[in-house]
Every structure is written in C-alpha cells, then in structure tokens.
Amino acid sequence: MAKTKRRTSQTVTILDVASRAGVSPMTASRVMNNNPRVGEAMRDRVLAAATELNYRPNLAGRSLRSSNAARIGLLYSNPSAAYLNQLMIGVLEEGSLSGAQILVEKCSGIRSQRAAMQRLLDTGVDGVILPPPLCDSRQTKRELDLANITVVAVATGAPVAGVSSVRIDDYQGASAMTQHLLDLGHTAIALIKGDPKHTPAVLRAQGFVDTMARAGLTVPAEHIVPGLFTYRSGLAAASTLLKLKNRPTAILSSNDDMAAAVVAVAHGMGLRVPGDLSVTGFDDTPVATTIWPTLTTIHQPVTAMGRTAVRLMLDEIRCKRSGKPKAGNHQVMKYSLVKRESSAAPPRG
Template identity: 45%
Template structure:
C-alpha cells in the first residue's frame, strides 16, 4: 500500500546544507529549519492537515511568525486560481539520493505555494492504482524519478487522465511533457578517463539496477573510455549491483576476491561506492593507497565517509526543482504544449580523497584470468 512520507531523510540533508534561496524571501525550508522539523511537516501545518502533533504545530507557527513567511495564498485567491497539486512518486533504493531529490522538490514547491504530495511506490504491485488515487485527489502534475520514468503504463495513465508528467533522469517511457537529466554516458566516460589518467589499467565497474536506463548509459560510458584507451574489460571486472548499499557490498566482495584484483573500482552510485570502501577496509586494504574507489551522484554520503569520495556531482536538487517549475509553467498554459521540453543540466567531476595512482604493490593481470 502506498504511503506518504515525512521526508525525514530530507530534513537531515536540509540541516547540513544552506537554503538555495538564502538572502531572499524565506522559503518553506527556512521555516522547517527554524522549527526543527521537515518541510513536509511545515506543508501539513500550512494546509491545515490534522496529522501533526500540537507541539510541532506550535513550533511551525512560531517559526512562520518569526520569519514572516507567507506562501502568498491571498494573492493566489484574488487571482481566482486553485492551488496546484503535484505528486512526487518514488521507488528508489538509495536513501541519500532520495533525500536530495525530495529537498529540491519541497523547497521549490514551498516557494511557489504548490502542494506537494509525496508517495512511495515501494511494495506497490500496481503503480497505476496510486496514480488514479492521486488524480482523484486533485493532483495534476507528476514528477517521475527513476525507475518510474521507465514505466510506460504509468506515463500513459497520467497523460490519459490529462495530467502533466515530467521525467527526472533518462527513461525509456515516451510521451511525457518534459524531462530533466544530465549526460549519464559522458559523465561516466569522464570519470573513467580520470581514473585511467591516474595510471590505472585494471578497473572494476559496479552496475546499477539493470532495469534503469541510467545504469546502461553509465556502463556504456565506462566501456567507451576503456576501449578508447586500449584497455580490456574482462567480464569478471563487471559486477552487478542494484544501486543499494548491500548490493554494493556484494559486488565489491566479488571484485576484491579475484585472483588479480582491480587497482580501481568505479561504482555507478555513491551508495555502492561507500559500500566498496567499507569492504576494502574489511579486507585490510587502504583507500586510496591500495585501491581507488569512485562513485556517482555526489549525495551527502559521498562527503560523510572517510575517505571522502571522488564522484560525479549530479545536481539532484536542481533537477527536481526544475521539474516543479516545468509543471507550474505548463499548468499556467492549461496543459497545452507543442513539443516535450528536455532540459540537460551540467555535471561536475568532484575529486576528493578516495583516488590515487596505483600502488607499486598492485599486481596487474597478465591475461590468464581475462574472460
């Protein structure tokens, strides 16, 4: 059964990072910070929902008064418009990615006086039932992160109901009003070239969920960079993961147990990269002296472990905020559109402490165990 979430993970990230709009008018995130609760709780208080403890409600109202926060509800009422309702559906196993994703949507929605309905699709046999319930509840816009942006049946149901669907990340489903993404292939290619540039030749790669388009694009970027450098990619150096920490542990154990282990491992998200660092430490390997480990996404996890991860910074908050903005614009045009809008945002390769040149003690493969 689908359930709303309070975005407690997002609250933790919020306390660590400053508001995107600091210095301007106060946002819902500023109120949440002052009241020491989640932005979703602030939204519930503003909308008069009853499932908030009285003490917490008082804290939120006091924060609103102190910051002089106003969602400009009176101006919207005078304009004769109803409050826009957006549904954010998620089924992503990475808590660190989800935290960033939620915060971007919550902050943008709060600043625009948009009601954001956050719904988990975890353990939901049929996502279409959830979509129908949201539509019946007045939701007109939908944000679809991976893997929902790959589900054609969900997208078709939204468009058939007259809803606005924005995919965040590359997906195989077609017919959305728009999408926001980075160049997954090029980002993985650039990271692989960086690792090769450090002197590594035997590089392991941990794949994400094979059902997600992004996983394949990151793997293809890795393969392309290796091929361009004239380096072999034997099958044993490719380990399957699922974007979860646990799957990263299992994949890393397999790679580090090879007769000739890789001198570097590139995991296709930070959760699996962090798990690789943990597994290396468990095997008494120093990172990066004995093995280089790199990740992808640059979630809070990347800079909260030691050593901090070299990774690809995907602007997750900006991507989901952009999705909210796109829905708001299309809604003002009464859903009318000519061509789906595709927004490609820039990424960055962030170098920290988890990479280095290969150790002289590293034994390279002589070709006997390449398969």
C-alpha cells in the same frame, strides 16, 4: 445461489469504475466531478458502474480541485534515501516559492504503485513528477496519460517526445570518471553497474566501456559486475571483485551508496583506500562526504533538478489550463567531477 458481495468503497478506485463502464479514467473522473462536457448516456453508464461497485469519490480531492493552485504529485520507489532527500528538498522549496501544493506518495510493486497513483488522482493532482526508476516505466507513464495527468521525468536516460524531463549526461559523466582513473595510471579498472531497469545505469556502463576501449584496454568480463544502486548490492559486488585473483586496482561504482559499500568491504579485508584500491562513486549524495576516505564522485545537481522539475511542471500546467498543450521540454543540466580522497595512483609493483 449466493449473491456476489459488493466491493467496499475503500477498495474501489476511479480506474475500476472506468473499466466497468468501458470508458477512459479521464471520462470517469469528469463524470464524478460533474463536468458538463460528458454526454448523458456516458454519464449514466459511469454512474451505474459507480453504484454497482459502491464507489465513493474522495472528498479531500474534491476540496483541492476547487482551488486554483497547482497540485503536483511526486511518486517514488527509489531505494536511495540520500538521493530522494536531495530531490525532495528541491521539489518542496520550488513548490513553496510558487505556491504549488506538493503531494508525495511512495510505492514498491505494481499493486502499491497503482494504489499510490490512485491516491494522487483522488487528491486532484494536475501532474506527477517521476524520479528514477519510475521515470523509465512505460506502464506508469501510460496510466497517467490515460488519466490526462501531466508527467515530468527526472534523471531518465531516454527522454521521449511530449514528456518533459530533466537530467544530466550520464554517459559523459561516467566517461569523465573513467578517464580520471586512467590519468592516475590505472589500467585494471572494474565497474559495478546500476539497476538495469534504470536507463542512466546503462549509459554509465557504456560510458565506462567505451572510454576503456578508446584507451586501448579490454575490460575482463569478471571486472564488470551487477548492482542495484543499493548499499547491500554494493557489498555483494565488492566481495566478488576483491576476491578475484586479478583484483582491480580501481572500482568505479554507478552510485555513491555502492561505492560506500566497496570502501567498507575493502577496509574489512585490510585494504587501504586509496593506497591499495581507488574507489569512485556517482551522484555526490551526502554519503560521499560522511565516509572515510571521502569519495571522488560525479556531482549530479539533484536538488536543482528537483526545482527544475517543478518549474517544468508549472509551465506544462499553465499551457494545459489555457488550452495550449506544449511539447515536452528536455533540460540537460551540468555535472562535475569532484576529486576527493578515495582515488589516487595505483600501488607500485
């Protein structure tokens, strides 16, 4: 019978060792880092599993763990480069001011996400900041919790006890934008929703629908179309809406990337923005002021939220190191409605 080939060290993670030994990732990590608080029998079990799997600990991670400086990971899969750039500016600036080490990892699917998390664990991070949509991933939070890693969620619409978070009130932001369009005289207002896996997208949609209902207006089903927070999804949504017989006079997009796509489609069809169609966005990313006409949008202080996320993380790490774990701290930051050139009264007739 052919012998089973050993997995190479490049493909084996501490999670694999923990699974083989039947222990938690935190226990396996303690053994590999010579933590004296692990019993001898447990230590032998983990080391046997590591030997069997040909596991080799990450030396760079060990070097970092010898430092007292906080090590903060940022794990992201957000499709909006503009949003991420703003967030990273805040995270890196605050990290530099505090002396914290910031490590950034990108992921996409479940497999790459697991690998990215392992790379962060191997470098000895004390905590991980999760921007959207990972901030709403129960699996991601669970795996980091099993590894005894502190989490701070950015822009989640569903904060949970014990996990610090920073966000804005997405429901009220969408409601304010809808009311702005109503005040201009629009009644035929359409919505391009965001990624349904991201809780703020759900809150923004609900804020729109509820505000229209309070104004005594029923939104036709065809005036609410799906989106994914990407420019491409905005193109598809805009094409659908602008070909309707009862075309809306205003479109509220759940983020700026999709709003920019609406403007492009409208221009391609010979429609004037805002003369024939008002278009609004959400987030106030750089694209809002680099397209023509400039976008009316909801300003989300993304850079400031990045700074706040680092401060929340540092507070959690200090408490953890002193043996005093604290409950999650949830901060709601202020948004503002920024009126620019893309919204105006509806066309007459």
